[in-house]
Structure formats: structure tokens, C-alpha cells
Amino acid sequence: xxxxxxxxxxxxxxxxxxxxxxxxxxxxxxxxxxxxxxxxxxxxxxxxxxxxxxxxxxxxxxxxxxxxxxxxxxxxxxxxxxxxxxxxxxxxxxxxxxxxxxxxxxxxxxxxxxxxxxxxxxxxxxxxxxxxxxxxxxxxxxxxxxxxxxxxxxxxxxxxxxxxxxxxxxxxxxxxxxxxxxxxxxxxxxxxxxxxxxxxxxxxxxxxxxxxxxxxxxxxxxxxxxxxxxxxxxxxxxxxxxxxxxxxxxxxxxxxxxxxxxxxxxxxxxxxxxxxxxxxxxxxxxxxxxxxxxxxxxxxxxxxxxxxxxxxxxxxxxxxxxxxxxxxxxxxxxxxxxxxxxxxxxxxxxxxxxxxxxxxxxxxxxxxxxxxxxxxxxxxxxxxxxxxxxxxxxxxxxxxxxxxxxxxxxxxxxxx
Numbered sequence: 001x002x003x004x005x006x007x008x009x010x011x012x013x014x015x016x017x018x019x020x021x022x023x024x025x026x027x028x029x030x031x032x033x034x035x036x037x038x039x040x041x042x043x044x045x046x047x048x049x050x051x052x053x054x055x056x057x058x059x060x061x062x063x064x065x066x067x068x069x070x071x072x073x074x075x076x077x078x079x080x081x082x083x084x085x086x087x088x089x090x091x092x093x094x095x096x097x098x099x100x101x102x103x104x105x106x107x108x109x110x111x112x113x114x115x116x117x118x119x120x121x122x123x124x125x126x127x128x129x130x131x132x133x134x135x136x137x138x139x140x141x142x143x144x145x146x147x148x149x150x151x152x153x154x155x156x157x158x159x160x161x162x163x164x165x166x167x168x169x170x171x172x173x174x175x176x177x178x179x180x181x182x183x184x185x186x187x188x189x190x191x192x193x194x195x196x197x198x199x200x201x202x203x204x205x206x207x208x209x210x211x212x213x214x215x216x217x218x219x220x221x222x223x224x225x226x227x228x229x230x231x232x233x234x235x236x237x238x239x240x241x242x243x244x245x246x247x248x249x250x251x252x253x254x255x256x257x258x259x260x261x262x263x264x265x266x267x268x269x270x271x272x273x274x275x276x277x278x279x280x281x282x283x284x285x286x287x288x289x290x291x292x293x294x295x296x297x298x299x300x301x302x303x304x305x306x307x308x309x310x311x312x313x314x315x316x317x318x319x320x321x322x323x324x325x326x327x328x329x330x331x332x333x334x335x336x337x338x339x340x341x342x343x344x345x346x347x348x349x350x351x352x353x354x355x356x357x358x359x360x361x362x363x364x365x366x367x368x369x370x371x372x373x374x375x376x377x378x379x380x381x382x383x384x385x386x387x388x389x390x391x392x393x394x395x396x397x398x399x400x401x402x403x404x405x406x407x408x409x410x411x412x413x414x415x416x
Contacts, residue, residue, distance in 0.1 A: 055154055058102070058140050063158040065098035070134045074164035077119065077130040084130075087119035091134050111138040131415070133161040161415045175318035176407055177264060177299045177309045178235070179248040180271065181291040182224065183329040183367075184257055184282040190330075191217035192368070194393040220330055220367065221282055223393035227400035228275045231326075232268035234404030239267075243316050245408075246309065247271040248298055252291035253284025254336040263298045264309060285336040287344050288329060292351035299323040300358035324407050325355055326400075327380055328365040332373040340372050352380035362386060363403045367396055 073091040076082045082090050092115045100108040116135045121128060137157035195215055202212035232247070239245040249271040250259035260274045299309055301323060313321045333344035355362060364377035365388045374389060381387035386406075388399040 055140055055156055058156045059158065061102050062099065062136060062138070062156055063160070065095050066134050066136050066158040066160040067162075068098055069095035070132050070160040070162035071164075073117070073119065073134070074130050074132045074162040077121070077132070078128075078164035084119045084121050087132065088117040091115070091117040091119075091132070095134065095136060107138070111136065114138050130164050131161065132163070133159070135159040163415050175244040175313050175316075175320065176322040176324060177246045177313065178324040178326065178407060179250065179264065179295045179298050180228065180231075180275070180326045181288060181295045181328070182228070182249065182251045182275065182278070182326075183253075183286060183288070183331065184221065184251045184278050184284075185253045185286040185329075185331060186283045187286075187331050188219070188221040188224065188282045189280075190220055190368075192220055192223050192393045194218040194223065196222075218393050219280070221278060221280060223396050224328065224367070225275055225278065226393065227396040229272065230397050231400040231404045232272045234401055235268050235408065238404070238408035242267045244318065246312060248295075249274045250291045250294045251275075251278055252286075252288055253282065254287045254334070255284070256290040256294065257284075259294055263294065264312070266312075285334045285338070286329065286331045287333055287335050287341075288327065288348045289344065289351060292325070292327065292348060292355065295325045295327075296351065296355040296358055296360065299325065299360055300355065301360075322407065323358075323360045324363065325360055326363045326365065326403060327352070327377065328367060329373055329377065330367045330369050332370050333376065345372065345376055348376060349379055356382060361407075363406070364388065365390065365396070365399055365403075367391075 069091045072094050073082070073087050076090060077084065077087060092112045095115055096108050096112050099111060103111070114137045116133075118133045120131045122131075123129075135157070136159075137155050139153040140156045141153055194217060196218045197216045199214045200210035200212070201214045203209065204211055228249075235245050235247065245268065246264050246266055247268050247270070248260045248262075248264040250263075251257045251274075257278075258274070260270045265271070301307060302310065309323065310321065313319075332340045333348055335341045335344050352362060361382045362380055363386045364381040366374045366377045368391050369377070369389075378384075378387050388402070390396040390399050
């Protein structure tokens with residue numbers, strides 16, 4: 001981080017202030033003459049002070065933009081969205097775009113000429129590491145008061161470096177163990193607003209225009225299967241060799257309905273099959289207690305590192321393993337009834353708290369859920385960013401994809 005202010009500017013400011021103090025001590029002239037002489041000095045000093053403050057603020061803005069550009073470029077490289085060949089253009093566009101919040105469009109575009117980008121890729125085993133450095137500088141226009149002293153512009157500069165990677169050896173796409181705890185209660189048989197099919201059952205008199213349709217809507221359970229499939233697809237894309245991801249699934253009504261066997265397995269095949277085999281017309285109440293107990297046991301971290309998931313991951317040389325539960329519900333905790341049960345709600349909250357203590361990150365999805373259901377899942381989520389509240393099938397699919405992306409995110413960090 002640096003601010004390219006001229007030393008002469010600082011000297012000029014000191015000289016102006018010293019002159020002002022000297023005149024104030026000199027009592028030989030009259031007050032009017034002293035004021036006439038002193039006023040331009042003080043105004044000039046104030047002008048320089050404003051310019052220095054503006055330059056410091058501009059440097060901070062540029063530093064933050066440079067940091068963001070370096071991180072974004074390293075992340076995009078690690079995620080395969082860009083290559084080292086176009087990393088320079090990506091970083092320049094990103095930084096200029098960030099600075100467009102503070103500069104006019106012409107100045108923001110012009111500053112690209114002052115941006116230097118270096119992106120390097122190194123590969124070791126299954127891992128690829130990307131190091132990105134971004135340096136930038138531009139000429140900040142000074143005020144008219146400073147220009148009177150001969151200073152039209154001052155250079156503001158910043159430099160940043162970031163690192164990102166992919167593969168188990170660089171803690172990039174981290175190994176993960178994820179289990180889905182999914183609601184298959186009776187309300188999951190309800191319709192969404194998404195049309196599955198539409199058939200005309202009544203035409204106008206000429207038979208050329210349909211006046212009435214028989215419409216079939218996608219059920220919630222079908223929407224869930226599609227969304228889970230999108231999540232599994234994203235996990236497979238992040239782990240094409242099957243060396244990083246272990247998954248499982250458990251479903252519940254007012255009791256546990258079933259789970260993958262064994263609970264956790266490499267890849268997504270077993271969990272995907274379990275979800276696809278869930279009933280098309282589910283029945284029953286809602287109680288996630290048992291499902292959360294199974295999920296916690298499946299992926300929790302043992303204090304001594306001797307848990308089953310750690311051992312399974314270690315067999316593939318994965319030492320940095322993230323643990324996840326995806327808890328999804330479309331309702332509130334009712335047990336085997338149609339009334340919210342505060343005791344059951346509290347029990348599920350306790351299970352969520354325990355899972356967090358066990359080193360598990362919890363994502364929650366309240367799919368077209370009532371307020372009490374939303375409140376529970378907001379509490380269970382490990383952070384507000386881990387809570388999702390879709391109201392459509394399309395939103396559910398998007399949110400499940402976002403969960404997969406968050407879980408398989410590339411570790412990207414500033415190194416400067």
C-alpha cells in the first residue's frame with residue numbers, strides 16, 4: 001500500500017504554515033496589512049490540506065479496488081472461468097469497474113493504462129496454484145489552490161497480490177463430507193407454481209384458440225429432486241476424479257423415513273439415487289429431530305480426529321475436510337399432527353446447536369415454508385448467508401446450486 005505524494009508538497013505546506021506563524025508574531029505592521037498578507041497564506045495552506053486529505057482517501061479507495069481485483073482474478077483462475085492469457089484484461093476491467101464508483105467514466109477507463117497485472121500458474125500433483133499481482137497508479141487532479149503553487153496532479157498508487165488454487169494439496173477445492181437432511185412430509189406433495197404440462201380442454205367456436213386449459217403443476221417433492229440433482233451435478237463438476245467429495249442423505253416426516261446405506265459414500269451416486277427414489281406422493285407430519293441426529297453423527301468431527309469421515313478422507317490424503325449438513329423443510333415442526341409443536345421446534349434447535357459445536361457447517365433451505373418454519377431454519381443455519389428461502393422451483397434449484405458452489409469454493413486469499 002502506498003501513496004505517491006510529493007515531498008515538495010509537504011515542504012510547501014510546512015513553509016506556508018511557518019510564514020503564517022512568523023507574520024502573526026510580527027507586531028510592527030498594522031492589522032489590515034497583516035490580514036491582507038496572511039489570508040492568502042492560510043487559504044493556500046488549507047487548500048493543500050484538503051488536497052492531501054483527498055489524496056489519502058483516493059489511495060484507500062484504489063487499494064481496496066486493487067485488493068478486490070486481485071482476489072477476483074485469482075478466484076476466477078482457480079474456478080476455471082478465465083485463463084492466465086486473459087487474466088490481465090479481466091483484472092484491468094474489474095479494477096476500472098470498481099474505481100468507476102469514485103471516478104468519472106473517462107478517468108476510470110483511462111486509468112487502465114496505469115494497471116500492471118501478473119498472473120502465474122504452478123502445478124504440483126493434482127493441485128494447481130495461481131498467484132496474481134495487481135499494481136495500479138493514476139494521476140489525481142489537485143484543486144486550483146494547490147495548482148497556484150505549481151502542483152497540478154499527484155500520483156496515487158496501490159499494489160495487491162492474491163493466491164488461489166484447485167486441488168487437495170493446496171487447500172483450494174477442499175475435501176468435503178456433506179449429508180442432506182430432506183423433508184418428505186405430506187405437504188411436499190403440494191403443487192408449486194411451476195407448470196409441468198398443459199392441455200387444452202376447451203376451444204373457441206372456430207376451434208382456433210384455447211379458452212380453457214387443464215394444467216398440471218410440478219409438486220414440491222419433484223422440485224426437490226431436481227434441485228438436489230443440480231447440487232449433485234455441481235459437486236461432481238468440482239470433483240471429477242472422485243477424490244474429494246463424500247455425500248449421504250436422510251429423509252424425514254414425523255419420523256426418519258430412511259437414509260443412504262452406508263450413510264456416507266464417495267461421490268454422489270448413492271445419495272442421488274436415494275433422493276430420486278423418494279416417494280412421488282409423500283405423507284406424514286414433520287419432525288427433523290431424528291434426521292439431524294443421524295446427519296450430525298455421520299459427519300461430525302471427533303476431537304482427536306479419529307472419526308469415520310476423517311479416516312475415509314485420509315485414505316485419499318485429504319487432511320483438510322469440511323463437514324456440511326443441508327437441512328431442508330417446507331413446513332414447521334408439527335410431529336404427527338397439523339399443529340406446530342414448540343417442544344419439537346426447540347429440540348431441533350438443540351440438535352442444530354450440537355451439530356455446529358461438532359464442527360459442522362449447516363446450510364438450511366425453507367422452501368415455501370410458513371413463518372415458524374423459516375424462524376427455525378434461520379436459527380439452524382451457521383450464518384445468515386447459509387440460510388435460503390426460495391418460493392419457487394426455480395429458486396430452489398438455484399439455491400441448491402449456490403450451496404454446492406459455497407461448499408466447493410476455492411480458497412483465495414490476499415498475500416500482500
